Amino acid sequence: MAMDVAIGIDIGGTKFSVGVVSRQGELLDRETIAVNHSLKAEELFADLGAVVQRQIARARDHHKCSPVVVGVGSAGPIEHDVVCVSPLNIGAWIDFPLRQKLIEVSELPVFGDGDAKALALAEGWLGAANGCDNFMVMVVSTGVGAGIVLNGELLSGVTGNAGHVGHIVVEPNGRRCACGGRGCLEAEASGIAIEAITGRSPTQSTYETMQRTGRLVGQAAASVCNFLDLDLVVVGGGVAVGFGATFFLSAQQKMDELCRLDFSRKARIIPVQLGSEGGLIGAAAVGWRGINRQLNDTVAQSGLAR
Numbered sequence: 001m002a003m004d005v006a007i008g009i010d011i012g013g014t015k016f017s018v019g020v021v022s023r024q025g026e027l028l029d030r031e032t033i034a035v036n037h038s039l040k041a042e043e044l045f046a047d048l049g050a051v052v053q054r055q056i057a058r059a060r061d062h063h064k065c066s067p068v069v070v071g072v073g074s075a076g077p078i079e080h081d082v083v084c085v086s087p088l089n090i091g092a093w094i095d096f097p098l099r100q101k102l103i104e105v106s107e108l109p110v111f112g113d114g115d116a117k118a119l120a121l122a123e124g125w126l127g128a129a130n131g132c133d134n135f136m137v138m139v140v141s142t143g144v145g146a147g148i149v150l151n152g153e154l155l156s157g158v159t160g161n162a163g164h165v166g167h168i169v170v171e172p173n174g175r176r177c178a179c180g181g182r183g184c185l186e187a188e189a190s191g192i193a194i195e196a197i198t199g200r201s202p203t204q205s206t207y208e209t210m211q212r213t214g215r216l217v218g219q220a221a222a223s224v225c226n227f228l229d230l231d232l233v234v235v236g237g238g239v240a241v242g243f244g245a246t247f248f249l250s251a252q253q254k255m256d257e258l259c260r261l262d263f264s265r266k267a268r269i270i271p272v273q274l275g276s277e278g279g280l281i282g283a284a285a286v287g288w289r290g291i292n293r294q295l296n297d298t299v300a301q302s303g304l305a306r
Helices: 041-062 096-105 115-126 185-189 191-198 207-228 238-258 275-304
Strands: 003-011 017-022 026-032 063-075 110-116 137-139 144-150 232-236 268-273
Touching: 003 041, 003 115, 003 275, 017 041, 017 063, 017 275, 026 041, 026 275, 041 063, 041 096, 063 096, 063 115, 063 275, 096 110, 110 115, 110 275, 115 137, 115 232, 115 275, 137 207, 137 238, 144 185, 144 207, 144 232, 144 268, 185 191, 185 207, 191 207, 191 238, 207 238, 207 268, 232 238, 238 268
Parallel strands: 003 063, 063 110, 137 232, 232 268
Antiparallel strands: 003 017, 017 026, 137 144
């Protein structure tokens, strides 16, 4: 009998990744394409839909597996289960009906969540936060986001957008953010912000820029740790991982400076363990979670019917 797999979709501001993931979290296949910002909404989705269909075919024909669900981790803001998405760094998608479009191209059930929240599921399942019940996972990349787990539960919020740590103000009266505010972490420390501030790609950043980015991220992380009684922050994303030890040392020093309460004094900030696979494993985890909840609801309704 063919092994069940999930199709994971990781939607970021600069790239779309689609992969085939087992129930054990093993990434069996993947394909990544750049986001073409010159395209209109439907044309952009056509690019993504073609990759999804290719990965479904790869799962069936090459890996001899049976795709049973699509899981999505998307940059936000989003609506619950990515019914609509409006990623701040994908201008063509405003209230874009992503879930229905994916159902049409995949012919599978689709479940979705924020990309950073999906990564939090992955790192809690198989990565740096495995065994922890209270932690935050941050993504510092094109944008900045987070997923927060309290008492073993991933926080969702009224609209499903809990964890938008990128919109904590770290520089009062600072740069204008895409959200409309000023001095947000995303406006000061994201990949887009770094390029706008320095005139160069984050891959060519100076030591001072790496330090500053680390300090700002540490400042925001410390605020959350003090507020929510957390002692672990796990950080991924191309900017944070690319800046490496310089970033994490600066972030930890800032947290040590600001986490002075008894319960937050030992808070630490560390890199993700799942690397470039984390986004797709997290997206698949969102899919598996959706299938499991659907099954539990069916069982509960069956019990009530009796």
